[in-house]
Amino acid sequence: MIKTLPDFPWDLLTPYKEQARQHAGGIVDLSVGTPVDPTPEIVRRALVDAADAPGYPATYGTPELRDSVADWLTRRLGVEADPAAVLPVIGTKEAVAWLPTLLGAGPGDTVAFPELAYPTYDVGARLAGATPRAVDGLFSLGPETPKIVWINSPSNPTGKVLPAEHLRKVVAWARERGATVISDECYIELGWDAEPVSVLRPDVCGADHRGLIALHSLSKRSNLAGYRAGFLTGDPALITALLEVRKHAGMIVPAPVQAAMTAAYRDDAHVQEQRERYARRRTVLRRALEAYGFRIDHSEAGLYLWASRDEPCWDTVKALAELGILVAPGDFYGTAGTRHVRVALTATDERIDAAVARLTA
Ligand SMILES: Cc1ncc(COP(=O)(O)O)c(C=O)c1O
Numbered sequence: 001m002i003k004t005l006p007d008f009p010w011d012l013l014t015p016y017k018e019q020a021r022q023h024a025g026g027i028v029d030l031s032v033g034t035p036v037d038p039t040p041e042i043v044r045r046a047l048v049d050a051a052d053a054p055g056y057p058a059t060y061g062t063p064e065l066r067d068s069v070a071d072w073l074t075r076r077l078g079v080e081a082d083p084a085a086v087l088p089v090i091g092t093k094e095a096v097a098w099l100p101t102l103l104g105a106g107p108g109d110t111v112a113f114p115e116l117a118y119p120t121y122d123v124g125a126r127l128a129g130a131t132p133r134a135v136d137g138l139f140s141l142g143p144e145t146p147k148i149v150w151i152n153s154p155s156n157p158t159g160k161v162l163p164a165e166h167l168r169k170v171v172a173w174a175r176e177r178g179a180t181v182i183s184d185e186c187y188i189e190l191g192w193d194a195e196p197v198s199v200l201r202p203d204v205c206g207a208d209h210r211g212l213i214a215l216h217s218l219s220k221r222s223n224l225a226g227y228r229a230g231f232l233t234g235d236p237a238l239i240t241a242l243l244e245v246r247k248h249a250g251m252i253v254p255a256p257v258q259a260a261m262t263a264a265y266r267d268d269a270h271v272q273e274q275r276e277r278y279a280r281r282r283t284v285l286r287r288a289l290e291a292y293g294f295r296i297d298h299s300e301a302g303l304y305l306w307a308s309r310d311e312p313c314w315d316t317v318k319a320l321a322e323l324g325i326l327v328a329p330g331d332f333y334g335t336a337g338t339r340h341v342r343v344a345l346t347a348t349d350e351r352i353d354a355a356v357a358r359l360t361a
Contacts, residue, residue, distance in 0.1 A: 004126045009119070009332045016321040023324025028355040030344045031326045033156070033303050035223040037277060037348075040270035043222060043260045050259035057255035059247045061088040061231075065258045068265040069216075069231055076189065076268070079200040079214075080207055085239045087246070088253040088261065091228035092186060092217040096120040099182060099213075100128035102245050103238070105147045112141060113150035116158055116334045118184070121150045134334055138173050145177040154187040154196050154301035157333045157342040161194035161300045167204045175211060180238065186217040186230075187302040189271055192282065194300035200234060209234045220303060221271055222264040229253065229261045278303065281345045281352045288359040289343065297340065305343040306330075316341045323358045 013031060020027040060066070066083035073081035089095040097120050100111050111125035115134045125132035125148075135141055138149065151170055153162035162170075167183075174181045183199035190196075199205060200214050213234040219225035232239065246252075253261070264270075286296055286305055294307040309316055313329040320327050320341070328344070330337025345352075 004129075005123060006119070006126075013317070013326070013328070016317050017326055019318075019321040020324045020326045025324060025354055025358070027324055027326060028347060028351045028358075029326045030347055030355065031328045031342075033220070033344045033346050035220060035225050035346055037223050037274060039223045039226070040264070040267070042267055042270070043224065043264045046263035047227070047256045047260040050256040053255040055255075057252055057258060059087075059252045060243055061086065061253065062255075062258050062262065065262045065265075068262045069233070072265040073198075073200070073233065077198045077201065079198050080202060081200075081233060082236065085209070085233050085236045087232045087239050087243055088258060089215075089230045089232055090251060090253055091219065091225070092184070092215050092230035093120055094228070094251070095215055095230065095232060096184065097124045097127060098251075099232075099242075100124045100130055100148055102242055103148065103180060105130040109147040110141075110144060111148045111150070112138070112146040114152060114155065114334075115336045116155065116330075117150070117152060118156045119332065121152075121184075136336070138170065146179050149174050149179050149181050150184060151181065151199065152184040152186075154190065155298070156187065156302060157304055157328070157330065157337065157340075158297065158306045159299035159302040159304055161191065161196050163194075164197045164201065164204050167197060167199050171199065171205050171212065178211075180211055180213065180235075182213045182215060184215045186215070187220060188216070189221050190275065190278065190303060191301040192279065192299075196301050209236070211235055211238075213238055218261060218264050221274070223274065224260070224264060227257050227260055229257050229264075231261075277349070278345050281347070281349065284356050285343065285345065285352055288356040292359040303345050305345070306340050307343050308340045310339060313338055313341050323355075325355050325358065 066086040069086045070081040070083040073079040105128040107129045109130040111130045112133045113121035115136045122132040188196045217230040328342040330340035
């Protein structure tokens with residue numbers, strides 16, 4: 001099984017990281033999207049208050065957690081949510097990697113995902129023994145019917161937002177063919193120039209969640225990547241089936257993390273505060289990259305600027321490493337990304353300002 005997985009691409013960046021570290025002002029690492037701002041106090045307190053946890057937690061999550069999630073889905077995303085159809089996961093990377101397997105995909109099945117995408121969709125298809133298919137729109141699949149179709153809006157890496165009309169077409173296409181749509185909505189509260197829409201919004205799915213799963217993470221929204229916290233929701237039958245297999249497999253979110261998640265989903269103030277931090281970083285970094293000669297494509301939402309100088313991405317990586325700035329080459333996300341780099345907004349204000357000074361010197 002291990003043999004079927006791609007090489008871990010981040011190792012290729014090591015020489016450029018070394019080079020960036022040589023810069024007199026230190027490295028500005030904008031390559032990975034790992035949050036750097038504090039985990040909100042209310043979330044930390046909830047974790048600590050739940051630290052005495054001698055018994056096993058429920059795979060299904062506490063009723064309080066599922067209620068807080070359902071309230072959030074309705075309050076923030078306009079989704080008619082049922083707490084019974086909420087299932088916590090141990091960070092969504094785990095879910096992305098194992099959902100095809102847990103949903104019964106296997107040899108002979110196709111798992112489709114966007115041609116520029118988070119690499120774990122491909123990994124998940126391979127772990128299941130299914131065929132991964134990176135596609136530029138569903139029509140390029142021809143007559144083939146995939147078992148699973150991944151969508152990701154706002155997109156990692158491009159920051160592109162799929163409007164409701166586009167999502168409606170995907171849902172209709174998949175329903176005609178009996179494919180399951182899994183919508184990765186990890187960045188949904190980070191819209192800047194466009195409003196991200198959930199696949200479960202009634203105007204997209206007709207208030208019918210059958211055949212649909214939405215996936216949400218607290219890593220970016222609430223600076224909780226270190227806790228490993230996310231959830232799935234959607235088709236009640238699929239969620240029940242996933243709950244059964246996850247119970248057998250021991251895929252359980254720890255009790256203190258469930259308490260922290262409950263507190264995080266009950267609160268919107270910390271999300272607004274974090275949004276303001278990212279908005280400032282995005283504005284200054286975007287301006288500086290443009291002044292340096294970059295074009296920024298898409299990037300309407302999410303935590304990345306998808307930047308190009310119309311040259312091979314590794315040339316851009318090298319040029320920026322000479323300035324002590326480390327970015328991710330676009331080809332990590334698919335062959336359509338060979339002339340872009342992904343620039344993350346997840347660095348402190350001090351480091352972002354250092355990058356801006358170097359780009360505009
Ligand atoms: C599109 C997308 N999905 C899922 C994840 C996984 O996030 P986590 O495992 O922290 O929930 C990431 C992380 O960067 C991502 O970019």
